[in-house]
Amino acid sequence: MSKPEFTLRTGIYPAIEPEQFKDSLAGKVALVTGSGRGIGKEIAFALARSGAAVGVSGRTKAEVDETTKEVLALGVKAIGLTADVCIRSELERLVKDVTEGLGSIDILICNAGTNTFMPFHMTDPDEWWKQMEIMVKSPTELTRMILPSMQKRNSGTIIYTSSRAAAADLPWAAGYSCAKTAITRFAGILQTELNILQKDTLGFESNEISVFSIHPGEVKTKLHEIAFPEKTKREAPYVIEQMAKMAKMHPEFKAETPAWTCVYLAAGKGAGLEGRLVDCTRDIEEVKKFVLSTPRLRITNACC
Template sequence: MAQSLTGKVALVTGAGRGIGRETALALAKEGVNVGLIARTEASLKEVAAEVETLGVQAAYAAVDVSSPEQVEKAVVNLTDKLGTFDILINNAGIMKKGSFLEMDPEDWKQTIDVNLMGVYHVTRNVLPQLIEKQGGDIINISSMSGLKGTAGSTAYSASKFGLLGMSEALMQEVRPHNIRVFAMTPSMVATELTGKGDSTEEEKQKFMQPEDIAEYMIAQLKLHPRIFIKTSAQWATNPF
């Protein structure tokens, strides 16, 4: 029997748009109170208002997940407002493309700092709460680029391959505490990150939409606590 999510508290990073926004709304529809983290306060404010129209609490913090100091302060503040977390969705990420030699070293480093170290910083601050509760869920959004490298994506692939390795090891560490760690590797999703944020109606029938990923996460979270999906890949049925 699927478990209810009502009354739980979730933290969603990259929550100002795309997958993060749709995930926050999907959680709210299940009765989950939602903490929101992203870099742009204006978009966070809009998402928080939408979440609250669904009858749950929302709180947000505009931070850069690559900053350990900002993340630590944000988690403390959001916990004070919402209570301790049960669910963590690590969705925040950036994508910078360019050949290995052409890409600016700072862009390469920033990709790792956000996509990999950002997940580390947020998880490091939330995980003690889950361990204290002896239960919870962590979902890390990797990418198909974490399974297969392509030309022009050395930094992005490195960050997403690394995230899968971290997720695998963390999963083994926290299973004794009844904490589930899922890693997801979606292919093309129509978001601003992938350059498909303004999809035509025809494209919307071809490319996965943020709400598809959100719906999938809700299904995973509602699984009976005795089971979880360690890693999973999501593909558009026919994106050509």
């Protein structure tokens, strides 16, 4: 079956209309990394507006404090924590503090990220691998810490912020693209393992833990502003010129689209899309209808 063209979505549309999710996540506890600003902040707001208690996490205390204050104003419980997601002890503290302050984590959204647009031959090895630590090591380690509780309860949602770059040869972003490819593949493999383990090994009737990766869309955030280091500006200005041309080719995407797509998935409406890379810029109901109409093998391809 050939893949159809799905409707482009740049903001709120019927499938993710916020009003329908009111109290849909009441009683749930969510942890969102990289939620002091940008897309992560919008995700935290959307989860809170849907009734979830939210653990807000980021590197900058002022941003985390401000986001937490705004989330609390929505009438839900929230806790704000700063953490370096590359340090395991800080991840352990993050999970411990959220669990003790809000309860067992039902929704884990790993959104912390970074990017540097630079030709690979110019990149510093340590900086290159730092991207892999932030966007692969951190989310997989957080998953390692939180998953046992989800497995015991046979309940939970895990979402990794990925990108279309996971399945595209995007130039000047080798570290970023490799990291997104890795976390997207990890999501698919983890979902496949859970589908087997929860039923065949742990004895549940079916697996009720859902894992997704998402492409949020080319939302203009502070990350885009700091993605061009001085070395690129000085030694490879052509990178900036080419990326500017690429930016003009897509519309203005809003952060509310991936935020409410996360709510849609966490509220259990993503059945059939588990393990896959969900493109938030395409109508999710159309995508789901197509996926459900296509025979699904036991071992699937998360990047399709």
